[in-house]
Amino acid sequence: MSPGHYLALSAILFTIGALGVLVRRNAIVVFMCVELMLNATNLAFVSFSRMHGELDGQIIAFFVMVVAAAEVVVGLAIIMTIFRTRRSSSVDDANLLKY
């Protein structure tokens, strides 16, 4: 299998994740779609690593995972805080800064 196949799969998964971020309303599902996008880029990094015969791409993918884990922790804490004060996890309801 050429790297192109993996990169195509990665591009499709990334686009699906981006579409989900645009379409969905539930903040947690939006967050899951962001995770899907990060995973898609990880797949691209791993394929590039194999394409070039170097392990640097895998290291970058590893760092992406670490950053994603940290992001999930803080993001979910923010969602929980918003839910506690506004009783809603919809991104449409968090519009206090709109006007």
Place this chain on the structure above:
Amino acid sequence: MSAGLTGHALAGHVASGQVLAGHVADKQSGEPFFFWLLAVVSVCAALGMIFMRKAVHSALLLATVMLSLAALYAIQDAPFLAFVQVIVYTGAVLMLFLFVLMLVGVSSTDSLVETIRGQRFWAAIGAIGFVALLAVGLGNAALGDSAGLKTANGDGNVVGLARLLFKDYVFAFEATSALLITAALGAMVLAHRERTEPKPTQRDLSKGRFLSGDHPGPLPGPGTYARHNAVDMPALLPDGTPSELSVNPIIAARTDTVERHVDLHGETEEEALGQDVAAVRAVTRESRDAGAESRVVKAGSPVAGAPSEGGAGGGSAGNEREGEAGQ
């Protein structure tokens, strides 16, 4: 609609990729089979994740995507990342998602009302355009052969990664530790709720419970005197009416719980409940009559066992009180 067009873009892109693909240095037998299997599974699961209305279904489909991606890493000579993907992503991150989903409420589903007009249409257009852009970019890129990781993984994948991580990327690694500590502190600060009033003592709690005038005891358990003791089966009060208080409101809101009770003997739920109600009413009436005559109390189940001559005379008075409280 967007799925079909995305599929077209994929087909076009793969065709161009095959033209560009030279021979692959680290050819593995069986790789195409697993690639196509996992690609189809992950793309279908990702699409399902977007279109599922319930957030829990989305989370489970995301787990499917992550597991197939872990398998794809393993195919591509990245065993360490594959295991990290399973342990960190599927094991930790996704379970965190599920925890928050359960805290926020499983019953919360997305509203299908568009707040911005035409948002979904333009999002789909944008997604198709983005996929086309990426496909053109990939088609024009000179990707060439895959060098393979045989030499880089010569001492083992973990050893190679560790050599890079603690030599070339050691500063980024240290910065990562700072990031993780910051994230942990941030989560603690965000999740912390400052107590603005003194903690209520047991005395305060007890006063509050009895002075409010509500029923101070525990709520009736589900399934008492009913046909089943499942958690979604309301308890029957002594006069035979089902007690709404005995079932968790989240469970009661679900409509498909009825079909899970398979031994209704072909009756509908209402008929079966009606029979139960009639049986309990008959027993309580007989026991009340019996209790008026003699105060001899015999232990026994008032529903299942045939009403003995003694009945549950003493119990009926207590049950009546309970019934009033429950209503």
